[in-house]
Every structure is written in C-alpha cells, then in structure tokens.
Amino acid sequence: MVHAVAKGGSTPSRLRVWMIATAVVAVLFGVLSATGVDRRASSLRAADAASQQLIAVQDVQVRLVHADAIARENYLRGGIEDGAKRATYASELSAVSDGLVSVANSVLSNEAATLASVSAQLSRYSGLVEQARANNRQGFPVGAAYLRTANTLSTRMAADLQSVQASLRQQVNDNLDRADKAGAWLHATGWPLVIMLVGGGAWVAARFRRLLNVPLALAGLVTLLMLVVGGTVQASAMSDAENATAGQLQAADLAAQARSASFTAHAQEFSTLIARGSGGDDSVWQTSTSTSELALDRLCSVAGECGLKTYLDSYTAAHAAVRSSDDAGKWDDARASSLDGQAATTFAAFDTASRDAAATLGEQAAIAMSSTADGLATLRVLAFLAGLVVGALVLVGYGQRLREYR
C-alpha cells in the first residue's frame, strides 16, 4: 500500500485523478466545441457579409462603366443629346456615389481607403465629362480631350474597384477556410473524451467487477450523440456555404463581370468612332469582349444560364460591321449603326437580358449565403450544455466507486 501511494497509484487516488481529468476534459469539450461552433457561425456570417459587399461593389462598377459608356455615346451623338440617356447617365452616377458611401461603411479599412479614393476621383470624373459636354455643345474640339481624360480616370476607378472585389473574394474564401477549420474543435475534444470515458469505464468495470457504470455509460452516449448531431449540423452548414459560394455567388459574380466587361467594350466602340477612322484602339474592345465571353461561358457551366452568350454574339457581329464600315471610310454608316442601328439594338438587348439575369442571380446568392449559419446558434448552446452534463455524469459515475472506499 505504501508502495502504491508512493507511486501515486492506489485505486482511490487513481479514481480521483481520472475522474477529475475526465470531468475537466468534458467541460473543455463543452466550452471548446461551443466556441468552435461559434467560430464557424461567425466565419460563415463574415463570408456572407463579404459576399454581399462583393455584389454591392460589382454593382457600383457596372453602373460606373455604364455611365461612362453613355457619356461617350452622348459625345459621339453631339449637339442635342438623347434626354433619356442623359437621365440614365445622371442616375447611374448618383447610384455609384451612393453605393460607394454605403459599401465603404461596411468593408475593411484597406478597401474603405480605396473606395474613398474612388469617390474622390468620381467627383473629378463627372467634372471632366461636364467640361467635355459643354465644349462639345459649343463645337470646341477640346471637349474630346476632356472626354479622353475622363475615360482614363474611369478606367483607373474601375481598376480600383476590381482590386476591392479581388480582396472581397479572398475574404469570402478565407472565411470559409476559417469556418471549415472551426469544425475541428468539436472533434478535437470530443473524441479524446470518448476515449477517456470508454477507457475509464473499462478499467472501472475490470477493477470493480461491475459490467456497467450507468452514469459513465450515459456520459459516453451524450458525448457520442453530440459528436454525431453536432458534426452533422456543422457539416451541413459548411456544405450549404460551399455550395452557395461555388454556385449562386459565383454565378452572380460572373454575370456582373460579364456586364462590366461588355459595357467597357461598348464604351470603347464609341471612343473609337469619336477618334474617327483611327480604329487601332479596337484592341481594348476585343480584350474586354473576350473577358465577357469567358465569364458567360463559365456562367453557363456553373449556373446553366447560357442564353446571354447569344445576345453578346449578336452584338459582337454588329460591332464587327461597325468596324468594317469605319475602316472602309464609311464613318457615317458606322456611327449610325453604333448609335441607333444594329449595334445599338443588339447591345440594348444584351443589356436588358444580362441586367435581369444579374439581378436574379444576385438575389439568389444573397439568400443562399445568408442562411448558411442558421441552426448553429442552437448547436452552440447544446454543445456547451452537453459538456456540463457529461462532466456531471463523470463525477457521479466515479463518485459511486469512490464511495465504496469510505
């Protein structure tokens, strides 16, 4: 006995040590698994927030390049502008301004600084467009130089917005990674606890020749139940988030990219005609249209939304005719097609169809991403309570055996 005590190995003391250790691990299981569930929920909510911001920033960019395309179109039209187009330009620019303020309030500081810079550039941009317009109406060619400067600024703003979007995409992915890893907390503490309960129970059964210690068996059962139910609920939430991201969110992202690139190309068509006859800048149109086509191809495979490509193809064919006319010296024909003819009609059809599709996809993405953390709040409470219950059962179970030594 003295030998056993000296080794710290008498049965009661071993029972006490094992009981306390198991109870501590059980409480840790409750606390850490609840924390893990909480982290997963908060990471999913952060991914949702980043995805909403991404959609909002893309909306700002699409409106900006749309406004810029209208500014160039109205300049090419010259003289008396199309009143409806002018109103659309003003409302798009106003929406860009409001959108920048709204998004800047919810993004991280780096992105907020970039958006603030875009806001500052937007004021200068609208001023340049007004100067271009005023000069154009008086017949002063310096208006074209102002418009070029405005367009350069618009391109820079679009690049800034794209950098914010890249950062937000990264945030979505990073938060999903964090959510994924947070699921480990439940298992990291749950399975060692199961092993301790089973091992301790087996030792007690062998040492005291009792087949079943009911509280310990219940503790094991609760732990296993928590692992199975908790694991399933967490995996379901993660799976929902991953599916929503790779599905609806990616589709909305691609639709917005296609629209932005198409407006950039359309704007370039007007600029090329304003720089009458020197169509070398069509390379910008080709690059932007290639981006739009790529986005629409992916959209087709990701979401089965394949009809938009047909609209874009119609416009692409009409644009080729515009360029052919201009290159052949038939500038008036090219201008007429671009402003009011086939190119204008086909692009308007693409604009309408893609706007509707982007709006629907954006709403679907918002709904899908916002519901991924549902159910995790209840699970967090259950996990914490399970830890406490298991800890209590451990104390009761080992306590029964300890009482036999009194």
Added chain:
Amino acid sequence: MTARSRSAWVVLAALPLLLIAGCASGDRLPSAVQGSPPPTTVAPAPQKFTCPAAEVETDGSTPKTYEPDGPLPSPGNLPAGSTMAEIRDRGALRIGVSADTLLFGARNPLSGEIEGFDIDMLKEVAKAIFGVGDDDAAYDLLDFVVIPYSQRIPQLRSGGVDIVSHTMTINCVRWQQIAFSSEYYKSGQRVLVEVTSPYTSIDDLDAAGATVCVPDGSTNQEKLADYPAIKAVAVADISDCLVALQAGEVQAITGDDTVLAGLGAQDPSTAVVGASFTAEPYGLGMPAERVDFVKFVNALLDEMRTDGRWQSIYDRWLLGTLGPQTPPSARYGRLKP
C-alpha cells in the same frame, strides 16, 4: 500502464487532430476572369532619318518640291496608271486629318462633319481628281482617317492614306520619309499662356524653367530642345495640351500660331504671346514614291494661288483670327525622291 499502451493512447487522442490537420481547402470563389488581348506584332525600332548635307538649306528656305510637268490635267484626262487615276477609279480619296484642331480640321458636333482650312484644301484635291463641282459632293468623296500628330508620317508610309493635311511642317528630315506639296500656308511657332501669366515669350519660359506642353512627335517638340531649361510635357494631341493648361498642370503650350489660335478661340482666358521663333511652312504630305501625285497637287495649288480659291478658303477660316494674309509662293527644283 506500460509505455506501449501509453503510446497507443497518445495516438488515439491525436487521431482527430491528425484527421483535421489533413483537411485541405481551396478557393471556392475563383478569381476574376480575364480575357486575352488580340495578338500583337512587335513594332520594329523607328528608323532614324537625317538631312543629307546636299539638301540642307543654309538660308533657312523651305525645302524644294517637284515642279508640275504642265498645267493641271482635267479630271477626264488623268494620265493612265497615275496615282490620281488610281484614286479616281477607287472612288474615294483617303485623307489623314486632325478632328480637333479648330479652324484647320475639327469635327462640328452639330453637323458631324470635319471642317476647316485643311479640309477645304483636300476638297479642292478631290474636285480636281473626281471632277465634281461643289463642296458637298467633294466632301462625300473623302475617306477621313483621323490621326494624331505622331501618326502623320507612319500613315503615309504604310499606305493608310493618300494624303495628309494636318498642319504639317515641311522640313528636310521629313522629306527623307515622305514627299510634300509646295507650301500652302506660312506659320510660325509661338506660345499660348493664360492671360494672367507673367510669361510673354518662349525666352521668359526658358529663363523660368517653366513647364511647357507640346504635341508628341511634332516639330514643335524638336524645337524645344533649343530651350534646355524648359520642362517639356509631351501629349498625344494638341487638345490635350489645352486640358493640361486649364488644369494648371503646365504653364504654357507651344505650337504653330495657327493651331494656338484655334485653342485660344476655345478659351478666352488664354492668349497667344511673343513673336514667332520658327518658320513653319505647311505642306500637304504624300507618299515619297508618288511623285506624280505631288506634281498634280502642286499644279492645283498654283491654280488656287492665282484664281483666288486659296484666298477664299483663307478668308473663310482664318481671316477673322489671324488677319489678312496672301498665299505663300511655291519653291520648285527637286528632281527625284
């Protein structure tokens, strides 16, 4: 508990962690798509041209051009196989012009037409080739290619246009690359500043080390090398210089007085100041090998000098801003390209 069983416990306890650590994750939301730009060809390094010693005009005279072989042939009597017959058969004269040089070549936003002194010169060329009588008919026979200053010579050398009328100065170095008509307008380089500017000449700007805007690739840019203290800002087109001046990014613009007058007409807060510090004889540019076309255009210009058409065009566009002027005389004597 034996050491072996303890190891087993450790492995069992660590198993979930090992499983978790093994979970890899990729990007669920891919980066933005990026389309590919059209294939590009690498442009060869620009060839450097110099004026041969035999062609240097020591007295600063305008370089000589080809003398017409005789009177201007009628449109129905253009020599077979000539450049003019080729253009007539094609049905259009491809012209390289500016669309933002007010008074010389600028797009009228109301009519959509490009108009000015340079354009009227080309209408006369079209009338002479196609035999049409009125300006509107001649305008319809022009295929406009709007080009910046830097593209005037490349467009002629690549065959993109038949003729360039774009406030282009005749000089010996350019004669090594293209051919010129006789001088059709006498201009000179001056400076445009804001009316409140303390600078009244190019020398003032040089003394102050001022920032001066100039069109890229123009003779104005070359001339600025004579004023080393000036900080030159080169832009694609002269209109960009007015934007830079109005934005306060430069303190002056240098260019031909005619072009500066066009800029000044767009902004009453500016003024052309100082005396001309260069002679800028304007010529119509043509491909170097099209000697027949140059002689044809020179014969046309000779007619216009004497029959009052040159004067009429000048009075229409420039009299109001630049005052009375008579047509510059031709200087012939060039024998071969």
